[in-house]
Amino acid sequence: MNSKVKDFLISLSIIFVFVTILVLFLNYVLITYFGLNKDNFLIIILPLVVFALFLFLILSKSILNPLFKSDENLSKTVKETIHELNIPVSTIMLNTQMLQRKITDEKALKRLERIKKASDDLLKLYEDMEYSIKKEIDHIENDSFHLNEIVDNSLDKVEDIRQSQNISINKELNTNIVIKSDKNGFAKVIDNLLSNAIKYNKKNGYINIGIENSSILYIQNSGKSIDTKHLFYLFDRFFQEDSSQNGFGLGLSIVKEFCDKNKIAINIIPLKDATRVELNLKKQLIN
Template sequence: MNFKRLFFHLSNFVLIFFLLLLILFLNSFLTIRFDFLQNSIVFTLFLSLLGSILFLIFSKKILKSLLTSDESLKNSIKNTLHELNIPTSTIKINTQLLKKNISDEKTLQRVERIEKANESLFELYKNMEYEFQKVLENIDKEEFYLLESINKTLDKFEDIKKDTKIDLNLKDLSLYSDYKGFLIVLDNLISNAIKYNDKKNPYIKIELNENILSIFNKGEKIDAKNLMLVFDRFFQEDSSNIGHGIGLAVVKEYCDRNRVAININNIEDGVKISLNLKNIVKQA
């Protein structure tokens, strides 16, 4: 918010400065070319200064109104996001309780579909919260550690990864970037790796090799013609899967903003996504 105020004032002063320069130039030109009187120049400068002062007074009032509206919008968005979080948490708790007391297979499947839909809704909520934060607030960079971030993300998926075998081949790495954004990147990539894994023998491998973080999941490959489209908003290769389709777009935006190269490839019997972290590695 302070940045907007500063930018507004700087824009005003720059505009006034160039306006005064233009007036001085025109007066000098008219004096030399048409013998304008010195008094005319002084009077013109006086009017210019008076106009500039009035302009600053009115622009300050406009700025105050804009900042008030901006703050009101910011609070409304925060409140709305908070209200969205409450029902998703309630649904999660109640579906977990229901599953413990249901023996009928068909009813259990229906509850699990509700649970999956709620997980997608919660993921959408997190992405929306981050998107609004990027627009309305300054996102500060901070130091954090790769291994801790990955373990924190895996803990979130403890309930849904179930029988998925996960191999970690990592050394710890100190990073300096937008920490919350990085966690959202990991959330989306690991969530997709679990969701689109092989149903019979689910397997994920997460490894780090020379600052390149790779996440491999065993399962169906992505159609070659769609490899460049997966980062587009709302793209979804299989329409039968539940999902909102903006997760990888958020990942790509983070990577572009922080100069993290991202690649997705079909390899062997699955899909691998690689992130080159060299530009966010904390320098000693």
């Protein structure tokens, strides 16, 4: 338990004890003076309850305000710092692109390519941090976007790791299907599911992506089927069915958290020599 939480609990406990003692004392005085019977019960008790609630709120606000103010200042500082990180990263990328146009030396170009790759990684990290902070601190507005646009962008990201795997998209997905959701969060869901489909696929395997029944987005990959005994643990944080694979077992827990928050039903179906993941987007579709 961190110190801020401890201070918060201690402050609330002190206020509660103080208000309780004060109200019990007033209750004792009033009963001693007026007596207590069915005629005056509400007249005595109800004002005391209202007074206790009012006093508790007033004292809580005055004592806890510094704690909340500290959180507000921290949130503001973090958001401003994250925003400023974008400037040096963008500067590095812009100057790298300019140098690539002028330099012809092969070794120097390779070094620049490594710098560009590192800059891309930094930019991706910046975008992930910015999204995570906004998700925790601010309210994220839902956007309307084409489903195939998100899938295409995810496919571009995994182009380097797909190797010999064959990826196919059914024609229904390429129609103008528009959904309304948290666009960045939804993109992370597709990124994670597609990355898993590649990671746990077999050599020269397949990945099928498509839409069924107008609202079910599915990603199916060949390879070893998921053991049914692990179905209850797949979404647990840090769980990995195959510990030999790289990663921390966070992908599916992130996916599940987003789906639960945005009312997207997710279903993982083990098939013979394949695994299929389905997302029910019925509540996100814009007709």
